[in-house]
Amino acid sequence: EVYSSTADVVQLANNEQLLVGLLETYLDNELARIKELQTHLEDIKKLLPENTETSIANYAVNPVGAYSTIKRFAVTWTHFFAQISDLKHANNTALRGLATDIVSLGLSHHIWPQVVDLNGAVAALVRLQKMYQIPVKELADGNIRGMKVSRLGPDDCLRLGRAMLHSDYSSSSAALAIQWMEEAIRMHEQRHSANGEQSLGDRSFQIEEAYSALADAHAQLGNVTAAANFAMKAFVKDPENSSLKEKFLKYEDMSSGSHSQKKISRRNTTDSMYERLCRGDQWKDPKIEARLFCQYKNTLVPIRPVKEEVLYLDPRVSIFYDVITDKEAAILLELAKSKMIRAPLGDVAGEKTSEQRIGKLTWLWDADVNTTVAHLSKRVEEITGLSTVIRDKLADAEAWQIATYGIGGMFEPHHDFYVDEGWLNQLPSHLLNTGRRIATFVFYLTDVQLGGATVFPEINVRVPPVKNAAAFWYNLKRSGDMYHASMHAGCPVLYGQKWIANKWTRERGQIFRRRCGLSPRATDE
Numbered sequence: 174e175v176y177s178s179t180a181d182v183v184q185l186a187n188n189e190q191l192l193v194g195l196l197e198t199y200l201d202n203e204l205a206r207i208k209e210l211q212t213h214l215e216d217i218k219k220l221l222p223e224n225t226e227t228s229i230a231n232y233a234v235n236p237v238g239a240y241s242t243i244k245r246f247a248v249t250w251t252h253f254f255a256q257i258s259d260l261k262h263a264n265n266t267a268l269r270g271l272a273t274d275i276v277s278l279g280l281s282h283h284i285w286p287q288v289v290d291l292n293g294a295v296a297a298l299v300r301l302q303k304m305y306q307i308p309v310k311e312l313a314d315g316n317i318r319g320m321k322v323s324r325l326g327p328d329d330c331l332r333l334g335r336a337m338l339h340s341d342y343s344s345s346s347a348a349l350a351i352q353w354m355e356e357a358i359r360m361h362e363q364r365h366s367a368n369g370e371q372s373l374g375d376r377s378f379q380i381e382e383a384y385s386a387l388a389d390a391h392a393q394l395g396n397v398t399a400a401a402n403f404a405m406k407a408f409v410k411d412p413e414n415s416s417l418k419e420k421f422l423k424y425e426d427m428s429s430g431s432h433s434q435k436k437i438s439r440r441n442t443t444d445s446m447y448e449r450l451c452r453g454d455q456w457k458d459p460k461i462e463a464r465l466f467c468q469y470k471n472t473l474v475p476i477r478p479v480k481e482e483v484l485y486l487d488p489r490v491s492i493f494y495d496v497i498t499d500k501e502a503a504i505l506l507e508l509a510k511s512k513m514i515r516a517p518l519g520d521v522a523g524e525k526t527s528e529q530r531i532g533k534l535t536w537l538w539d540a541d542v543n544t545t546v547a548h549l550s551k552r553v554e555e556i557t558g559l560s561t562v563i564r565d566k567l568a569d570a571e572a573w574q575i576a577t578y579g580i581g582g583m584f585e586p587h588h589d590f591y592v593d594e595g596w597l598n599q600l601p602s603h604l605l606n607t608g609r610r611i612a613t614f615v616f617y618l619t620d621v622q623l624g625g626a627t628v629f630p631e632i633n634v635r636v637p638p639v640k641n642a643a644a645f646w647y648n649l650k651r652s653g654d655m656y657h658a659s660m661h662a663g664c665p666v667l668y669g670q671k672w673i674a675n676k677w678t679r680e681r682g683q684i685f686r687r688r689c690g691l692s693p694r695a696t697d698e
């Protein structure tokens with residue numbers, strides 16, 4: 174018993190002083206940790222848009238904002254929560270409460286964005302930059318044609334530079350990659366001189382990696398001397414790293430003459446018609462333009478003509494304006510939204526998802542309890558004169574395909590008729606033996622602020638995605654032959670959300686509606 178010895182009490186009093194010291198250190202550490210978390214949270218808050226519905230929506234449809242959001246979930250928040258979990262023993266119940274609150278946000282219904290999502294978002298920015306020729310500085314500033322979100326950090330620039338370098342082996346991509354890496358280094362140095370602290374999203378940024386990537390980009394351009402220099406800078410920063418050492422030796426060897434400045438690939442990407450059409454800077458042929466026109470087209474309903482702008486004659490490509498109402502479009506979106514799945518390339522079930530088509534889709538049937546769906550099929554019939562009747566067997570048309578695109582989402586040039594005979598045999602039973610897709614009718618359900626046009630590279634036609642308008646074209650000639658020139662694409666969405674509704678009519682059902690002409694070359698009107 175302590176009370177029986179004063180010496181013990183003296184000892185105890187001494188220990189108490191030590192105890193205070195220990196606890197002070199412990200709490201100081203704990204507070205420092207919490208303070209650090211608080212700083213990180215403030216850093217994250219600085220990146221976020223204002224907490225209003227409009228600001229948030231504008232942020233998320235800006236591709237830089239969309240990328241940053243995905244990055245924060247895939248990287249930043251993950252680090253953040255890892256640090257919180259370190260406090261577990263300090264405050265178990267509060268932490269459990271936090272976990273419950275997070276789950277109740279509904280985040281668990283969405284799958285937490287992962288590395289694949291982050292890579293997809295990086296690839297989207299690379300695609301958009303190349304397609305729409307956006308300067309590195311603007312993209313780094315989060316500036317899409319004047320619409321701005323918070324700027325990117327050094328780690329983002331490095332990711333973009335690397336992805337750009339590996340996107341193809343062209344010199345133009347290598348040159349852009351160099352600009353990204355230089356931007357990354359510049360930002361890193363600026364931040365370092367400012368406060369020396371790294372934000373959570375830039376934790377993994379190592380300057381030697383930027384130098385190393387810069388070396389590869391210069392090598393790709395054939396500048397082996399520059400490549401060797403940057404490889405050396407990387408190696409000096411991290412002398413223990415054997416792969417950096419190897420890279421340095423390799424480039425040095427190449428530059429020291431034994432390989433006599435061997436040029437590595439100098440292939441340049443061709444600025445294709447597809448890309449020019451998407452950008453809207455294609456050259457127009459006055460001879461063709463002169464024959465195009467606008468008209469009120471008569472429909473099957475006598476007093477209801479529609480505004481048609483004819484964009485090409487053979488194959489006939491048109492846009493019809495104001496052929497669906499805001500309300501009808503909203504109904505389609507409402508019915509479709511909860512059922513969207515990642516788009517396969519074709520429509521054969523179980524087919525792999527595709528990098529040629531970045532988006533989601535679902536089908537809406539005329540039998541839907543909401544009569545708008547069937548009503549809109551009738552509308553297509555009214556405008557085009559083609560039958561849209563769906564039956565269990567030998568249907569004249571397919572169900573509505575509602576489709577939307579992801580960040581920088583597109584559908585690369587393709588034909589809607591099935592090229593491959595094999596596909597025709599794999600169709601669902603109502604479409605078996607109904608022939609190919611004779612024509613395509615596409616409602617634009619939303620306004621896309623930038624990008625997202627439907628383009629026809631073979632015939633130099635661009636259909637702007639105007640809300641409540643519809644594009645219409647034939648995929649087959651009157652003779653039944655395929656129109657190669659009906660090849661088309663959905664351009665990458667640069668800013669905004671693109672939702673469309675596709676109605677494909679099939680060859681067999683239209684035999685009395687679109688007769689074959691007097692000559693195999695007969696065209697449409």
Ligand SMILES: O=C(O)CCC(=O)C(=O)O
Nearest residue numbers: 584626627662663673675
């Ligand atoms: O999104 C577009 O503009 C075109 C879509 C398309 O071609 C398709 O879904 O087959």
Ligand SMILES: [Fe+2]
Nearest residue numbers: 587588589661
């Ligand atoms: Fe298509």
